[in-house]
Amino acid sequence: MNALLEQFIFESRECLQGIGEKLLQLEDAPGDKDLVNELFRLVHTLKGNSGLFEFPTMTRVLHAGEDLMDEVRNDRVVFSRQIADHLLASMDFVGLLCDEIEGSDGQVKSGNGNSVRLAESLRILIPSRDAKVVEGGDERGASPPPQAPSRDADLELLGMIPEKVRMEAYRTSREPGLYLIHYRPVEGCFYQGEDPFHQARQAPGLLWGSLSPRGSWPRLGELDAYRCMLDFHVLSTANLEALEEHFRYVLEQVELVELPTLFLVAPQGEPNGGPVYEDFVAEALGLLETGNVNDLAIVSRALLELSNPDLWLSSALRWLLAVLEREPENLMALKFLVNSLGTFQAPNWVSITAATPEDPLPAIEATAHPAPATGPVLPGVGGIDPVLAVTAHAIIAIQRTILAIQDDASWQPGCPMTLSSPHTGQLHFPINLPIQG
Numbered sequence: 001m002n003a004l005l006e007q008f009i010f011e012s013r014e015c016l017q018g019i020g021e022k023l024l025q026l027e028d029a030p031g032d033k034d035l036v037n038e039l040f041r042l043v044h045t046l047k048g049n050s051g052l053f054e055f056p057t058m059t060r061v062l063h064a065g066e067d068l069m070d071e072v073r074n075d076r077v078v079f080s081r082q083i084a085d086h087l088l089a090s091m092d093f094v095g096l097l098c099d100e101i102e103g104s105d106g107q108v109k110s111g112n113g114n115s116v117r118l119a120e121s122l123r124i125l126i127p128s129r130d131a132k133v134v135e136g137g138d139e140r141g142a143s144p145p146p147q148a149p150s151r152d153a154d155l156e157l158l159g160m161i162p163e164k165v166r167m168e169a170y171r172t173s174r175e176p177g178l179y180l181i182h183y184r185p186v187e188g189c190f191y192q193g194e195d196p197f198h199q200a201r202q203a204p205g206l207l208w209g210s211l212s213p214r215g216s217w218p219r220l221g222e223l224d225a226y227r228c229m230l231d232f233h234v235l236s237t238a239n240l241e242a243l244e245e246h247f248r249y250v251l252e253q254v255e256l257v258e259l260p261t262l263f264l265v266a267p268q269g270e271p272n273g274g275p276v277y278e279d280f281v282a283e284a285l286g287l288l289e290t291g292n293v294n295d296l297a298i299v300s301r302a303l304l305e306l307s308n309p310d311l312w313l314s315s316a317l318r319w320l321l322a323v324l325e326r327e328p329e330n331l332m333a334l335k336f337l338v339n340s341l342g343t344f345q346a347p348n349w350v351s352i353t354a355a356t357p358e359d360p361l362p363a364i365e366a367t368a369h370p371a372p373a374t375g376p377v378l379p380g381v382g383g384i385d386p387v388l389a390v391t392a393h394a395i396i397a398i399q400r401t402i403l404a405i406q407d408d409a410s411w412q413p414g415c416p417m418t419l420s421s422p423h424t425g426q427l428h429f430p431i432n433l434p435i436q437g
């Protein structure tokens with residue numbers, strides 16, 4: 001063991017002895033401000049030293065103890081026997097880690113679970129800044145701790161991520177390895193020398209991030225610029241070990257939600273329907289029933305080339321092709337995705353990922369619609385080539401739309417035009433037509 005590490009062990013044990021003495025003295029004089037400040041200084045010194053030597057299990061506990069004593073010295077929590085007991089238990093744990101470091105030449109290979117548990121037991125004694133001061137940091141009068149977001153909330157958050165980012169993550173990530181990180185810094189983090197924004201931006205495997213206010217903002221005159229009121233949300237492809245290492249000093253403030261990659265698959269766009277949609281759904285489900293995924297990919301590409309990229313149809317087709325490329329054997333996911341063309345709602349991947357391999361595929365049928373009043377009805381599977389069928393349907397639908405335009409319509413050459421038809425609803429696509437004379 002090198003000289004610096006020996007000095008760290010020596011000073012740590014001196015600090016631990018001093019902390020024990022101050023706690024005993026505070027039992028007789030719990031209101032002594034000098035004793036409280038001295039106790040805070042000792043815990044603060046010990047935490048700072050542990051951080052220099054990269055002992056996160058030790059630093060996590062000491063950081064929580066420092067935050068609790070900071071509340072006490074600022075009269076936001078009244079010192080009590082409960083606080084003393086929790087601090088003594090935590091310092092005993094730190095002493096055991098010092099023994100392990102000394103006996104293993106600077107290595108700490110245990111105690112992570114106890115570290116998290118002890119840090120939580122200290123932080124639970126810290127009320128919110130808006131709560132009244134209560135004996136021992138009792139939670140009565142304090143705001144309830146943040147609850148873990150529901151799976152629906154996670155899906156809603158994922159829907160905010162641009163499709164290109166989600167598409168790249170879906171195509172490149174491996175299972176497991178996709179995590180949604182909810183980082184909720186303590187309100188006084190700036191006083192501890194922390195930069196939560198930097199911490200979130202430096203997360204390994206970062207794909208996307210956002211932040212949200214923890215509550216309603218106060219009026220400008222009442223805003224405390226040194227009070228952190230933001231939560232950070234990050235999507236990462238890094239593995240659990242790398243994320244825990246990055247957030248090791250604030251792990252109790254972080255929730256790591258492992259997500260199946262299918263949760264990224266969420267079509268978005270303008271919900272514009274019509275016979276082309278209905279015919280494609282029937283065609284695609286027929287191809288899936290026969291296991292003909294190659295023809296499904298060909299048909300999907302053909303229709304995508306004819307579609308406005310901003311439509312729900314185009315987004316669903318892009319995702320359909322991505323799923324066909326990554327996991328063509330996942331017929332359940334493919335059926336749900338095809339069926340979303342009839343509902344304009346993203347598939348409920350929660351039910352799919354919760355299903356077991358023995359569960360039967362859901363019975364998803366194409367919705368029956370009457371044939372258009374004009375135009376030929378092309379056969380589906382077993383008739384003509386499926387690519388020609390879908391292409392012909394799309395061309396005929398566009399032609400019907402153009403023919404339905406009034407003769408006195410005014411045009412602006414080169415501008416995107418919005419056309420409407422009783423058969424297809426609205427179609428949005430760039431078009432160049434001469435000005436009508």
